[in-house]
Amino acid sequence: MLDLQNIRSQFPILNQQVNGKPLVYLDNAATSQKPISVLNVWEKYYKEINANVHRGIHTLSQLATAEMELSRQKIQKFINAKHDYEVIFTKGTTEGINLIAYALGNSNWVKKDDEIIISYLEHHSNIVPWQMLCERTGAKLRVIPMDENGILQIDILDEWLSEKTKIVSVNQVSNALGVINPIEEIIKKVRKNSDAYILIDGAQSVVHFEIDVQKMDCDFFVFSGHKIYAPMGTGIFYGKSEILEKLQPFHGGGEMISVCTFDKTTYAGLPFKFEAGTPNVGGNIAMGAAVDFMNSIGISNIQKHEDELLAYGQKKLLEIEGLKIYAEKAKRTGVISFNLEGIGIASDVGMILDKLGIAVRTGHHCTQPIMDYFKIAGTVRASFAVYNTFDEIDVLVEGVKKAQRMLG
CATH class of the missing domain: 3.90.1150.10 (Aspartate Aminotransferase, domain 1)
Incomplete structure (x- = not known):
């Protein structure tokens, strides 16, 4: 009890x-409400540290960097990612899905007449970015049907999956109905019949039960911090490092470069290649405190x-x-x-x-x-x-x- x-x-x-x-x-x-332990960590950052990360040699910047990277490591363990640099900070699930949709498009992984598969149970944030990618590339969107009980009819994947399938993106739990989707079976079918990448939208699952991305064997996993008792405007995009290394970044700007000249820019290594600009430092640190809260229970x-x-x-x-x-x-x-x-x-x-x-x-x-x-x-x-x-x-x-x- x-x-x-x-x-x-x-x-x-x-x-x-x-x-x-x-x-x-x-x-x-x-959205979930926030415990005092999370609010205190967020407030402490702005009262006592409030410096940008990864960019300064002064003490406050070093403290901010250490706290945010510690939070990244907590989240790595929370979802059992293999490496902490596979954990990318975002502003939420929606940005995470858009990140991979644009990165895959920019990397020419998706071309004309290729296919992207989603399900009938998706949130708009796991529909619209893929529709936009199809519009940019000429790819086709296919939707796994559901029955009157909200159960996905995944046997159709045996017919649909092929060398044309480039992405399969489904949620683990439906936000509208609460249905738990059989992602283990879906992933097994995808691995057997195609070379497609698999994205799992974990926005509604990560707060309810244990997540193990290595055991799951998904290529990408996304969720929002504000669903797990953390501040709004925070989120996580997880990707297998060997895939992320090959992908083009989504946003360009500060922090995500290795060398920038007017002739050519080279990109930083993971995770920074996908974290352009000033992050939500206080929120990201507080997300680690939210993980601590959940683990304490x-x-x-x-x-x-x-x-x-x-x-x-x-x-x-x-x-x-x-x-x-x-x-x-x-x-x-x-x-x-x-x-x-x-x-x-x-x-x-x-x-x-x-x-x-x-x-x-x-x-x-x-x-x-x-x-x-x-x-x-x-x-x-x-x-x-x-x-x-x-x-x-x-x-x-x-x-x-x-x-x-x-x-x-």
């Missing part, structure tokens, strides 16, 4: 009231607690007549996405819940193709974190019942 009282005490924002009611924060798939303990919340929440919500949970029969984590029969606008439910102090997400969740599949405009999404309680789920259930009475 987790000491939830102690965990919750580390998140001062949870103590406030919203609209005169105690805050019940169930929008964690959008234990990833397996977090996963167990959140799985219990999911099971309890689903059971209680399904007791409400006329409530539909999407992907109910699929293996899921962290998310319950639902609608009430006869109430066509999910945001109406969300607004009533907000008046009761309950924060949920409503809308299409940046997954319009999923909503189009189900022929709906959006859903109400409740998503869980380590600090959520069963009592909060009870409050949610009563709030949904009230919304149903008011809107029905």
Whole structure:
């Protein structure tokens, strides 16, 4: 059993009231709240160090560099990357996916009539960059279909994968439905039938269960810091070093050069080749503190607690007549996405819940193709974190019942 009282005490924002009611924060798939330990590290950087990294011989610059590189090493261990220089700091998942899309295009890995495979369950950030790459190169985009339970029909890969396949990019967990995708099987099929690179979008998985990129054998893995209790504007792009060495950089500018002349510029080694400009130093350092926070609780303990919340929440919500949970029969984590029969606008439910102090997400969740599949405009999404309680789920259930009475 987790000491939830102690965990919750580390998140001062949870103590406030919203609209005169105690805050019940169930929008964690959008962003998590931040513990005091992370906030203190971020604040300390700006109060006591506040210098640019890798560029100065003075003491503060040296301190900043040491702290940020220590954070990189913490994250390396957190995802079990082979080398710390395979861990690239970004501003989030979206930038990480764009980074690899542009780098692969600039490196001529993708050409006319080549194929890129994604899935029906992707966030827009794992759709649009690949569409843009196809537009630039003449490549074709193929989409793994899903069924009515939100389960990907991956057997189609046996037919699709070929020498034309250059990239397979899928999320590990759907942000809209919480579905856990069979990435081990997908990777196995890709390795057997093509030389394609594999990118895994870990934005919704890294906070819920242990990640081992070496065991996974993906080529690239991306996630956002703000989902794992770190500040916004932070993220990680992981890539196998032997691939990153061959790729052209995404951004050009300071820090990413070896030698710069008007005739020619040569690029720095990893990871700096992909980290142009001044980074979010304070945020990157605080991301290491967020990893420390999660490790202090234990990833397996977090996963167990959140799985219990999911099971309890689903059971209680399904007791409400006329409530539909999407992907109910699929293996899921962290998310319950639902609608009430006869109430066509999910945001109406969300607004009533907000008046009761309950924060949920409503809308299409940046997954319009999923909503189009189900022929709906959006859903109400409740998503869980380590600090959520069963009592909060009870409050949610009563709030949904009230919304149903008011809107029905």
